[in-house]
Amino acid sequence: MFTGQPSFLTTKLESVVNWARTNSLWPMPFGTACCAIEMMATAATRYDLARFGMERMSFSPRQADLLICAGRVSYKMAPVLKKIWEQMPSPKWCISMGACASSGGVFDVYSMVQGIDTIIPVDVYVPGCPPRPEGLIYGILLVQEKIRNSAPTSEDEWNAVDQLPETGSYLPKEVVEAITAPFGNSTNQNRSSGLVSTGAVVRVSDRRP
Incomplete structure (x- = not known):
């Protein structure tokens, strides 16, 4: 039955696409580390992350568009983090949650990455040690604001997401692999034991008991 109400509306394509992406982040x-506990609390009933259309935590990087790094990252895990980021389809965004992920925090040691922005690009930093769930929610709101102000129909914006920025703030893949080689990782199994000071590398199979 015709009610006299309009059955259509006019808007811009960018507004519709940004609205959909803003309210359906995966x-x-x-x-x-401990920041992960606060992230779990954010998704629980008290804080209810589902209010923002994000109740589906995706443990498959190929079905996710928002990486939340919560906790310290060792150089052994750096190639894993970078590979997960590369497997995520564009457009994608990243939140660095907590002091350890953002700057290394109290772990100012040789084995810890001093900020994940040396490995992958970061959109929003959430301070704290660990930050409360409200802090993560505010960070998510900032990501949503960034999406609303983006140009979704511009292919250049998303094609350049994995390129080095003009500041060169994060390291290319070759440098990451070179740094992480002495620690080994679970992506290339390139663990090398040797004398780092002299540059000598000994294969595991050549070791003697």
């Missing part, structure tokens, strides 16, 4: 949780 987070990829990368929790390694």
